Amino acid sequence: MGILEVKGVNKRFGGLLALDDVNLSVQQNTVHAIIGPNGAGKSTLLNCFIGKLVPDSGTVDFNNSSLLGLEPYQINQAGISRVFQTPEVFSELSILENVMIPAFAHRDGAFHLSPFKSLAKETTIREQAEKILQDVGLIDERHHTASAMSRGNKRRLEMAMCLVQKPKLLLLDEPTAGMARADTNNTIDLLKTINEAHEITFVVIEHDMHVVFSLADRISVLSQGHVIVEDHPSNIKGHPKVQEAYLGTTETQ
Amino acid sequence: MLKKLRTSDRALMVLFTVFVLATPLLMAPLGAGYPDLMQRFAIYGIFAIGFNILFGLTGYLSFGHAAFLGVGSYSALWMLKLLSINIVPAILFSVVVSGLFALLIGFISLRRSGIYFSILTLAFAQMSYNLAYSVLTPITNGETGLQLDLEDPRILDNASEGGQLASPSLFGLEMGDTAVVPFLGMDLQFNVGFYVSALVLIGMFYLSLRIFRSPFGMILRAVKSNQTRLNYTGFNSRPYTLTAFVISGMYAGLAGALLVCMDPLAGAERMQWTASGEVVLMTIMGGVGTLIGPVLGAGIIKYFENIFSRINDSVIQDWFSALPDGVADVLVAVVSPFLGSGWHISLGLIFMLVVIFLPGGLVEGAGRIMNLITRLTQARKTASHRSDDRPSDDDVSSEKSSPGSVNTRES
Numbered sequence: 031m032g033i034l035e036v037k038g039v040n041k042r043f044g045g046l047l048a049l050d051d052v053n054l055s056v057q058q059n060t061v062h063a064i065i066g067p068n069g070a071g072k073s074t075l076l077n078c079f080i081g082k083l084v085p086d087s088g089t090v091d092f093n094n095s096s097l098l099g100l101e102p103y104q105i106n107q108a109g110i111s112r113v114f115q116t117p118e119v120f121s122e123l124s125i126l127e128n129v130m131i132p133a134f135a136h137r138d139g140a141f142h143l144s145p146f147k148s149l150a151k152e153t154t155i156r157e158q159a160e161k162i163l164q165d166v167g168l169i170d171e172r173h174h175t176a177s178a179m180s181r182g183n184k185r186r187l188e189m190a191m192c193l194v195q196k197p198k199l200l201l202l203d204e205p206t207a208g209m210a211r212a213d214t215n216n217t218i219d220l221l222k223t224i225n226e227a228h229e230i231t232f233v234v235i236e237h238d239m240h241v242v243f244s245l246a247d248r249i250s251v252l253s254q255g256h257v258i259v260e261d262h263p264s265n266i267k268g269h270p271k272v273q274e275a276y277l278g279t280t281e282t283q
Numbered sequence: 284m285l286k287k288l289r290t291s292d293r294a295l296m297v298l299f300t301v302f303v304l305a306t307p308l309l310m311a312p313l314g315a316g317y318p319d320l321m322q323r324f325a326i327y328g329i330f331a332i333g334f335n336i337l338f339g340l341t342g343y344l345s346f347g348h349a350a351f352l353g354v355g356s357y358s359a360l361w362m363l364k365l366l367s368i369n370i371v372p373a374i375l376f377s378v379v380v381s382g383l384f385a386l387l388i389g390f391i392s393l394r395r396s397g398i399y400f401s402i403l404t405l406a407f408a409q410m411s412y413n414l415a416y417s418v419l420t421p422i423t424n425g426e427t428g429l430q431l432d433l434e435d436p437r438i439l440d441n442a443s444e445g446g447q448l449a450s451p452s453l454f455g456l457e458m459g460d461t462a463v464v465p466f467l468g469m470d471l472q473f474n475v476g477f478y479v480s481a482l483v484l485i486g487m488f489y490l491s492l493r494i495f496r497s498p499f500g501m502i503l504r505a506v507k508s509n510q511t512r513l514n515y516t517g518f519n520s521r522p523y524t525l526t527a528f529v530i531s532g533m534y535a536g537l538a539g540a541l542l543v544c545m546d547p548l549a550g551a552e553r554m555q556w557t558a559s560g561e562v563v564l565m566t567i568m569g570g571v572g573t574l575i576g577p578v579l580g581a582g583i584i585k586y587f588e589n590i591f592s593r594i595n596d597s598v599i600q601d602w603f604s605a606l607p608d609g610v611a612d613v614l615v616a617v618v619s620p621f622l623g624s625g626w627h628i629s630l631g632l633i634f635m636l637v638v639i640f641l642p643g644g645l646v647e648g649a650g651r652i653m654n655l656i657t658r659l660t661q662a663r664k665t666a667s668h669r670s671d672d673r674p675s676d677d678d679v680s681s682e683k684s685s686p687g688s689v690n691t692r693e694s
Contacts, residue, residue, distance in 0.1 A: 103515070103520075106515060106517035112515055114515075118515075120504075123504060127504075130501070131502065134502070135516050136517065143499065145494050145497050145500070145526070148289075
């Protein structure tokens with residue numbers, strides 16, 4: 031049994047069958063990439079994992095319990111964190127506060143009322159946050175507001191916000207979208223270190239094949255809402271079905 | 284950094300307390316040192332502080348907070364009528380009632396955000412206002428307004444005086460009592476009601492400071508910044524916003540109760556939408572999301588309402604009486620529309636100026652002036668160092684921790 035089991039998931043938007051009987055099994059402590067051409071249904075599938083969409087039929091199980099019908103915060107509390115395609119941070123708050131907030135959610139749960147506690151006395155939470163910021167290399171600017179950060183640094187901050195919660199599963203939606211090559215390589219290194227150091231399972235949705243092949247232990251190829259191949263990276267590149275999905279049918283056969 | 288913040292908070296608290304307690308002395312030269320107006324400063328300060336906990340921290344703009352003010356007033360007055368003329372049970376009861384009322388309205392209104400939330404709260408407040416005039420007249424006494432009566436049962440302390448209306452008191456200290464002390468040609472008026480309100484204001488300011496500096500306050504700021512992200516971060520944001528709504532509703536109820544304790548009369552017009560709009564103006568004018576701003580805004584608006592509105596044409600003519608007749612007439616004609624019954628025009632102009640040039644309110648203005656001063660003194664310091672040619676370590680560290688620069692980053 032994998033940590034995330036997806037069985038027979040269908041999702042229809044009007045006349046479009048966005049997900050057509052999708053099956054997926056993500057094994058613990060692996061990096062599982064989901065690739066596919068534009069419109070293949072990758073983001074729809076991810077949205078079914080995080081509670082933004084509910085599939086028409088099928089099951090999504092995480093650690094043997096269903097995720098269907100849960101609110102986003104409940105899914106997070108179950109141990110699934112998500113990095114957004116365009117970095118989403120609390121722009122008006124300081125970088126340190128950005129990381130302390132998820133740390134509070136992890137320690138105190140979805141609602142914990144303490145209006146008269148002093149934030150300054152929460153030293154454990156602050157130390158946790160500072161340690162993670164050290165890991166991702168943002169410790170020196172921790173008192174700056176997040177709005178002034180570069181896109182690459184916002185991505186780092188988002189990673190820190192996820193890591194401080196010690197998630198079991200981390201969902202990454204195009205973690206290098208719109209990045210320069212140097213930033214992309216930095217992000218790959220960062221993800222590799224995190225994966226090895228923290229024993230977190232990754233599900234990565236990505237366009238950039240360079241990223242996919244340098245990170246993934248296993249790849250599922252999605253085309254027109256259907257998983258056409260699931261295999262090791264070495265077997266994916268030359269696979270005829272994958273080439274067909276990306277390049278169209280070759281007529282010279 | 285965080286330790287420094289704590290000490291600066293303590294300094295703020297001490298300064299605030301001193302200023303509030305010294306109001307009779309500070310306001311006398313401005314012509315505002317009489318009990319009725321000073322009580323209003325303190326009470327509307329409480330109202331605005333509470334409103335700012337909702338609007339300043341979470342960004343939810345309620346347009347119906349006057350409803351809680353009204354509910355607080357009515358419940359306090361009923362306590363004064365039924366239980367005792369002592370203001371303590373009245374205040375406690377009205378805070379509880381307005382809290383429950385806020386729980387109900389907040390539970391429904393907070394299902395929507397942005398403009399829809401504002402409209403929902405506005406609708407609820409107007410509903411309460413109209414109900415007070417129609418169906419609920421047995422409770423609210425309709426247009427006449429609810430007031431104390433000789434036939435009030437007052438279970439706890441009815442036996443006392445005969446034939447005279449009692450006035451609200453705190454264990455025997457009557458709210459209307461005033462000690463007049465002559466000082467430098469002015470009459471300073473130290474009023475019991477004002478000092479009761481002032482002490483409550485100081486307590487409520489401290490409470491709001493604690494909320495601002497708590498993890499709860501940080502999460503409320505995160506709601507304002509990016510609520511969707513907060514939900515994906517594992518927080519259920521709804522109960523947080525509801526708690527903030529109830530707290531600010533209780534502040535409003537407390538303010539309403541104090542209004543009744545100072546002047547035992549409660550009318551429905553206290554719940555009208557203009558009253559809800561007024562607290563929005565106060566908060567924005569002073570500085571949304573700042574600690575001291577709402578109190579400043581409340582003070583300024585109440586000052587305008589009571590002082591500027593009293594300057595009539597004859598007073599203005601007195602100002603210019605030394606000038607030649609023709610010039611004086613022209614000046615009076617130019618100035619008079621902005622004063623007296625036209626005081627709303629000057630208030631509106633000032634409000635526009637603040638919003639356009641100081642979006643952070645008067646607190647931002649004060650911060651800019653502070654910044655300018657520190658920059659000027661620093662420039663002078665470096666200039667003197669250059670002639671001295673050996674900068675000492677002390678000055679470098681004091682430059683880093685100059686209070687002005689820390690404050691601007693905080694606000």
